[in-house]
Amino acid sequence: MDETLDASRRTHMANERTYLAWWRTGLASLAVALAAARIVPDLANTHTRWPYTVIGAGFAVIGLSQMLYAERRRTEVEAALRRGEFVAVNRVLMFVITGASALLGLAILGLILFG
Numbered sequence: 001m002d003e004t005l006d007a008s009r010r011t012h013m014a015n016e017r018t019y020l021a022w023w024r025t026g027l028a029s030l031a032v033a034l035a036a037a038r039i040v041p042d043l044a045n046t047h048t049r050w051p052y053t054v055i056g057a058g059f060a061v062i063g064l065s066q067m068l069y070a071e072r073r074r075t076e077v078e079a080a081l082r083r084g085e086f087v088a089v090n091r092v093l094m095f096v097i098t099g100a101s102a103l104l105g106l107a108i109l110g111l112i113l114f115g
Contacts, residue, residue, distance in 0.1 A: 008081070015077045022070030029063030032056075036108065044115070051111055058104045062097060069093060 037056025041049045073089070080087040 011081060012078075015074060015081070018077075019070050019074040022066055022073065026063045026065075026067035026070065029059050029066060033059035033063060046115070048115075051107070051115070055104055055107050055111070058100065058107075062100055062104070065093075065097060069097075 033056040035056075036059060037053045041052045046052075069090070076087045
């Protein structure tokens with residue numbers, strides 16, 4: 001097999017695996033959103049549900065943004081591969097997703113410790 005063709009094929013397949021990883025992460029965030037907003041308040045037997053709803057909505061937004069970015073990134077990388085170029089990750093979006101996830105994680109920790 002031609003080594004250049006094989007490298008190109010492997011790169012396209014790696015892009016597809018990365019796309020699917022973004023989707024899995026997005027789906028996991030949606031599952032966390034559902035659990036945080038609907039299941040955890042019942043398990044905690046609390047009458048104050050709004051903090052859980054806010055955290056759940058935040059994780060839902062993160063999950064949806066990850067899934068949308070997955071398609072955008074896949075498309076950008078495919079186009080760059082056809083041109084023989086490299087496209088960098090959107091650092092601003094990565095910072096926003098990471099920061100928002102960390103804040104939501106801290107909010108969950110706060111509810112666990114003080115809620």
